[in-house]
Amino acid sequence: MKTRLQRLLPLAGAALLYGVILLLMATKVLPRSYQQMLPTICTYIIMAVSLNLVVGFLGDLSLGHAAFYAVGAYVGGMILRYLTAIPFGVRVIVAIAAAAAVAFVIGGAFLYFVRKLHGDYLAIVTLAFGEFVRSIVKIIPGTGGSAGLTDIPTIAAGAFPIKYIKAFSWSYVIMVISIFLIVNLIRSRHGRAIMAVRDNSIAAASVGINVSRCRIVTFAIAALFAGIAGVLYAANTAAVNPADFDYNVSIEVLVMVVLGGMGNIGGSIIATIILVALPKVLLDAAQYRLLIYAIALIAMMMLNANPRFTAFKRRVSEKTSKFVKSLGRGRD
């Protein structure tokens, strides 16, 4: 049994990492273009980890995660833009809370209506829902229509490097809280129920799990976090446009989940960092970003279908976990 202290250990690690990155930013060791990228990475990590909840843990394929990202970006963006009476810091919190709530309700309501669908059928419907949300947004007053919502007050205010430090701090803290909540959900009794539905829905019903409700709530929770990621996007870029949320975004996030391993939170985080940062690092490769994604997806699927590769992967993960355990023993 893990003690409370051990559960909090990753948070201490996250705080340490934050300190290190902050130092690199303040001393300008980290170049400007990389500093600019950090909030994007945080945003995408929230997207990938929350999508993993649906794809990896619940076992339902969603091709429309960008829909809830859009909902969050517009709800949050409009609150930031129009409710100027509220002080900015508080407004960001209000925007996040409101976007999370709206995305949760829309996500839950969506799955409630299509709860009879599974597999390919559900995947197609989620794909359509993503485009549906993008079109609806255009006709809602106050969203700026096809031109998009502009002049959103941004969390990246001030001079370099202060503006990026601010943007990163907001994004990082919200990302850590999101991951912490999702990981705790997965480790709880409810998390076990979610994985039970994935492994076998008849057996899940036979032990007393309400399978429909479990799917609806899990999908709504994933939508909630995508909504939060949407607010971060709006607050970082200062402008949102319906074109920012097309199905390519959903596919990109899905690639991150698949590359990192379905049902593997740490994998999603690492894959996201690599896929967002890689095109920047290999400057010339930026134009081939989508090509890299496509190749990564094809390679992962082919490799994971290959028994020799999965056996190799298992050997490596066993060795790593033994190694990590031996490190732990060394410390005691």
Place this chain on the structure above:
Amino acid sequence: MAMLEVKDLHVFYGVIEAIKGISFSVEAGEVIALIGANGAGKTTTLHTITGLIQAKQGEILFEGQNLCKTPPHKIVSMGMAHVPEGRRIFAELSVFANLKLGAYTRHDKHEIDQTLEMVYDRFPRLKERRGQIAGTLSGGEQQMLAMGRALMSRPKIILMDEPSMGLSPLYVSQIFSIIEEIRRSGTTVLLVEQNAKKALEIADRAYVLETGNIALEGDAHMLMENDSVKRAYLGE
């Protein structure tokens, strides 16, 4: 009053009538066997009792309450556990997590741990392998896990669907002796089996299902002596 009573049950798959008005009852403390060939309607009957399929007509009374409109996830907390056919375990979760999920509807944390110890005592193999991913267990071990998981809800009655399917003779004997132990500990058992010989050996009473109808019923040992049962199900 019987613990479980099924009255004039009709179940349809589309326009095909799979169960054509069967009635049977299970008294507390009994082991009742439901035997029959493939397609006779055994699994359909169990799925209708546990709410996975809706009956078109008829009544299912469990301790006097009608179960016909009760969704499957509510059945367990009423004291009825279902061991589904084909070892439906949670393949990617550990043995321990599978067992914990069996107690999903219970909230008495301390007593759940006691039940877990009880299950480990009955299935020492599961205790040895508690950290192992359930999908990597052998077929017999998976069947034991499915039974252990059902026991975790502390059921009054346990419905077992073909527990011997696809198992080696050694495991089949083991599974049946466990069913006898479960009965001795006071849990009622409704057993659906194709292995008529084994099922009739441990059952008190039995019903023979044939294409959606009950063809024969009665004392299990009497049925073993019945000529048509011998010919059709015991291969004698």
